[in-house]
Amino acid sequence: MNSIAVPRPTNEIEQHRRAVRMNPRDANAHALLGIALLRQGELAEGAAGVRRALELNPKFRGLHAVLGAAMLELGELDAAQDYYRQALRFQDTADVHKGLADTLLRAGHPIDAEQSARRAAELAPDNTAMLLSLVAVLHRQGKNEEAIGMLQRVVELDPDHVDAHYDLGFLLHSLHRYDNAIEHYRAAVERRPNHFKAHHQMGLAHQALKQKDAAAISLQRARELRPDDAAVLADLGGAEQVRGDLTSALDILRHAVELQPDNMTALRNLAHALFTMGEWEEAVSLAWRMLDLEPSPYNHSIALFMLSHSCHDGAELTRKHFEFGERWETPLRGLQQPHANDRDPHRQLRIGFVSGDLYTHAVSRFITPMFEAMADSEQVSLYVYYNNVVEDAMTAKNRDLVKAWRPIVGLNDEQADKLIREDRIDILIDLSGHSGLNRLTLFARKPAPVQATWIGYAGTTGLRAMDYILADRFLLPEGRYDDQFSEQIVRLPMGTAFMPEQGAPEVNGLPALKNGYLTFGSFHRASKLNRGVIAQWSKLLHAIPDSKMLLGGMQTGIDDVLIDWFAAEGVGRERLLFRPRAKTNEYMRQHYDVDICLSPFPYTGSTTVGNALWMGVPTLATVGATNPSYAATVFMTHLGLNTFITEDDETYVKLGVFLSQNLSALAAMRATMRDRFLKSVLGYPGVAAAGLELGLRKMWQRWCAGEAPAPLRVELSELVPESARSVS
Structure with missing residues (x-):
């Protein structure tokens, strides 16, 4: 007999046992008993019965596939493979191919499983089980795009297949296609409201898209399901x-x-x-x-970023950053490959920028006007390697300003290295440092012959592969912080351009003239504040007893902490004015209530100082032993306001008192600040761009000559055309 009859769905196990006892060599009796036991979940005994049937009659077609399924359930994968392969000699069916594919996949052989999984899907193209088996095989191999196509076919065939919707959402999520992922997570929870994983993952997808409220709602629902x-x-x-x-x-x-x-x-x-x-x-x-x-x-970058905000010891901060390079760069040096770039010192250069912040972010306030100024340059051609999925109008603007825009958020370092080399980038620039979304380990592989860091971080990367740091001459004064960098310093006439908020309201009059008292203010993120900063500001408030302090950008919970810190310094709540985080126009308008801004330490700011100056408000700051403390000086010094920068608390307080006694000078300064800004070098992005281009050229010429990186300087006078210099 070459086939067996399927027993009726009744418990006839005892009858089959009697049949076996009565005729121990009856293959059909053993087969019927084995199959009945398997259906009852008695896997080991059932498999033994089917195996005995095959021993008695090796031509019993159909039993090899049955045994394959049983061995798969028992976890005996080698045996399962053998039985399924034997079954395929008699049965070229989707079920058998699926069984073999599932077995091979569980055994850790997804490549071997693919042929059988594809054959199963080919034989039963409308069978969701076959398609899902192929999905699993493809996913295990990382062929997620094809797996997504298969899952889309599954939900077309069965729109109520909850697991398929979830799996499709998960794969789309893994490829950073968050909007599409959310559609399928939502489809899953609509059909199964208590689908914990779908709620959880949907919250994460909303979070990746910066949809704050939607993220919290989905995650809160997941919490309700599993508190x-x-x-x-x-x-x-x-x-x-x-x-x-x-x-x-x-x-x-x-x-x-x-x-x-x-x-x-x-x-x-x-x-x-x-x-x-x-x-x-x-x-x-x-x-x-x-x-x-x-x-x-x-995780190391996270620790360094936080340390840079709190460390006052320049040597300690430097040592910790250099340890990053020693720990993570050293193993990657062996992966560095020679560069075949044309060593022509005068040709147009391909400049690459690596960043995850080219959307409505502080970095764009500095880099976008530079892209605009260099968009048609004959000296440089701009390439961007964008390490983020977040895109907005600012992203679109930046993309339009460069020659090539390469998303690398889904690429590992090896793939990104290959892409940059294929683009023949001459100088690769990091715009992140140790801030979020950095790709410093990519730079450690040295994908470009010359590499530099710029804008995104107040400090060194600690990498030897990072040849240079590009900096404003006032940010890194000659000799002051040189030993705090693994990079060679390129001092530029202006470190970068700054894009003032175009929708900002007009500058108002000095509020102190109307209020009768001076109001200090801070719009820096609260993470830059600490008890030492509050203690310094409190000294100023005590020295000017009728003055007040406005604190902007507040989040729920921070105001209570600051009230306690000020109280510990003897400053009462009645002297503090709190303003919540607000949209840009409202945030700029909050400067209407501030006479002088105060800068925190040891990590100051640039964007916040620039915004305040645009609203007519100067910033009073102290500088210290670490480079991050010096950022506030740049804009102020360019505007001739370097007297607002002090080295110690005593001078700081004396300057604040002096200003409180000279309100007419403050009022005049406020009224003319925008004009001063626009007439200074800050008002000419082309100057910053020209300085950058010359700095890059000097870096490139050293590489072309086979010379090691060295400190470089670009003077304003070098930016004047030769013809103009000769006339003057």
């Missing part, structure tokens, strides 16, 4: 922080860490929340703990 899931609490805490509710975020994140002390997302988000609250000591401690638990360049 003590540390992973969900970690993500929800992060979402609440992004929304601005730091008090809620801290409570949620501390609970997540209690539940799972080594949950990296919970630790990372808790450290960031504490950092945002100005609790630097605990935040930095958590950051180093994260690096111990999960050593990675990313």
Whole structure:
């Protein structure tokens, strides 16, 4: 007999046992008993019965596939493969090919499984089970685009297939196609409202798209389904922080860490929340703990970024940054390859920029006017390697200004290295440093012959492969911070252009003349504030007893912390004015209530100082032993306001008192500030672009000559055409 009859769906196991006892050599009896046992879940005994049937009658077609399925369930994968291959000698059916594919996949052989999975889908193109088997094989090999196509076919055939919708969303999510992913997560929860994973992942997709409220709603629903899931609490805490509710975020994140002390997302988000609250000591401690638990360049950068905001010791800050290079760059040096770039010192240069911040972000305020000024340059051709999925009108503007725009967020370092080399980039520029979305390990592979860092971070990368740092001559004064950089310093006449807020309101009169008292202000992010900063500002408020302090950009929870810090310094709540985070136009208008801005330390700011100056408000600042403390000086010095920069608290307070006694001078300064800005070098992005181009040319010429990187300087006089110099 070459086939068997399928028994009726009744419990006839005892009858089959009697049949076997009555005729032990009856292959059909053994087969019927084995199949009945398998259906009852008695896998081992059932498989033994089917195997005995095959021993008695090797030509029993159909039993090889049955045994293959049984062995697969029992986890005996070698045996399962053997039986399925034997079955294929008699049966070229979708089920058998699927069985073999599933077995090979479980055995860790996805490439071998692909042929069978494709044959199963070919034989039964409208069978969702066959298609899903092929999806699993493709996904295991990283062929996610094709897997997505198969899953789309599945949901066409069965629109209510919840798992297919979820899996499709998950794969789209992995490829950063968040909008499409959300559609399928939503389809899954519509059909299964308690689908925990879909709610969770949908929250993360919304978060990636910076859809703050939607992210929090989805993650809150996931929390309701699993209240003590540390992973969900970690993500929800992060979402609440992004929304601005730091008090809620801290409570949620501390609970997540209690539940799972080594949950990296919970630790990372808790450290960031504490950092945002100005609790630097605990935040930095958590950051180093994260690096111990999960050593990675990313976690190391987080720790360095936080340390740069809190460290007053220049030698210590430098040592910690150099350790990054020693730890993560050293293993990658062997991957560095020679460069075949044409060593012509005078040709047009291909300049690449690596950044994840080319959207409505502070970096764009500086880089976009430079792209505009260099868009038609004969000296340079611009390429961007964008490490983010977030895009907006500013992204589109930046894309239109450059020759080539390459998304690299989905590429690993090896793939990005290959792309940059194929583009024959001459000078590759990092715009992130140790800030978020950096690709410093890509730079460690040296994809371009000359590499530099610029704009995005106040400090060194610590990499030997980073040849230069491009800087304003006032940001890195000759000799002051030279030993704090692994890079050679290229001092430019103007470090970069600054794009004032075009929709900003007109400058108003000095508020002190109307109020009768001086109002100091700060619009810096709270993560730059600390008890030492508040102590310094409080000295100023005590020295001018009727003065007030306005604090802008506040998030829920921060104001209470600052009130306590000021109270500890003897400054009452009645002297503090709080302003919430606001859209750009309203934020600029908040300067209407401020006479003088104050800069924090040891990590100051540039964008905030530039915005204040555009609104007519100068910034009073102190500088210290670390380079991040010097950023506030740049715009002020370019405008001839370097007397607002001090080295110690005593001079700082004396200057504040002097200004409070000379309101007419402050009022005149305010009224003329925009004109001063526009007439200074800051008002001419072309000057910054020309200085940058010449700096890049000098760097390139050294490489062409086979010379090692060295400190370079570009003088304003070098930017004047020779013909103009000879006339003068």
